[in-house]
Amino acid sequence: MTYYRFKSLKAYCPKCSRKLDLLFPDENVGESFYICFKCRSISQFGVGPLTNKNSLAAFTLPDRKTQINQVLDSLPANFHYKAKGSQLRLTGDTYTRQWLSIREYRINFDSEPPTASLDLREDPKSCKWCGDSLIGSRRSFCSDRCSRAYTKATFRNRTMAALPYRIACRDRFFCRGTGQDLALTNKYGVRIPASNGQLDVHHLVLVSQGGSDHESNLITLTREVHHDYHSQVPYATEIIDSIKNQQLALHSKKMIT
Incomplete structure (x- = not known):
């Protein structure tokens, strides 16, 4: 057969x-x-x-x-996944996997998503790309070359959709479970608001359980911790479920559709 x-x-x-x-x-x-x-x-x-x-x-x-x-x-x-406002959505008779756009987020939740802050500097008087001190009236970059390099790393080569990118920016590119740094570090040793390739955005209430794409239901995790959570590894489930319970106590109406 x-x-x-x-x-x-x-x-x-x-x-x-x-x-x-x-x-x-x-x-x-x-x-x-x-x-x-x-x-x-x-x-x-x-x-x-x-x-x-x-x-x-x-x-x-x-x-x-x-x-x-x-x-x-x-x-x-x-x-079946049937959650409204989630990564996997039912359009007509077909399910499509995609994140909410920023416009859809505002419509679904009647609120603004997190701000996509592109400034991870500890010293606001240093260049965002090379870390050198800023001179004169410059506020972000010491040269146009640094500005172009920064834009290329954070926009042109970015593979994340707008919403998960904003979640990563909100968490300043640190894993909420372990505190691990997930930002790209450039050749000058400066942290750039772009993923180092080990970053995932996780739904605390799973999409299959009606979890939404509201920011209260989304956290930044390392790819390893994310995998271990879905594999029910004890350390990961303990950490993430603790965050989930705290969030549900405050935002359950937004987290579950």
């Missing part, structure tokens, strides 16, 4: 929130399965097999797609 394996934005593991690997038979017999490689579990969908001609072309026909969508739509609610 031939099975075709793929992923869908309509099927996530109800335990760990990882996107499931789906296996559908391309014959008129057999059951459909899903696999979670993070939980290392496999299970049947509990519905009848899909039927059609046994060829890959037939598997992608509109009728076959309709059958597959019917199976996915029949999954219990805890297999």
Whole structure:
């Protein structure tokens, strides 16, 4: 029997929130399965097999797609992300993974997101890029060359969306769990408001549990701590759950949609 394996934005593991690997038979017999490689579990969908001609072309026909969508739509609610104002959003019948824009943030929460402060200097009289003392009327950079280099590092080469970038700026590019410095350090040894490649932004209340993109629900973490939390490593769950409980006591209405 031939099975075709793929992923869908309509099927996530109800335990760990990882996107499931789906296996559908391309014959008129057999059951459909899903696999979670993070939980290392496999299970049947509990519905009848899909039927059609046994060829890959037939598997992608509109009728076959309709059958597959019917199976996915029949999954219990805890297999779906349905949170409004979250990284994974339902647009019509399709889930798309994207952060809220700054404009959408204002509309959803009727408030301003954190300010994207681009100044991590300890000495306001030093150049943001090279650290040399500023001369005359200059307030940020000692030369135009430093200004261009800074702009390239913080804007042109930035891979983070606007909202998580503002969260990182709010936390001054430090991990909220361990205090580790996650800012890019340039060749002059100056901290730049850009990720060093080890920065993640985490939802305290998970998106799969209705967590929103409000700033009270978002914290900056190292990639390692973020991974360990989702892997249920004790030190990470203890640290992050403590922050989560403090935030819920103050901002639960904003954190959960």
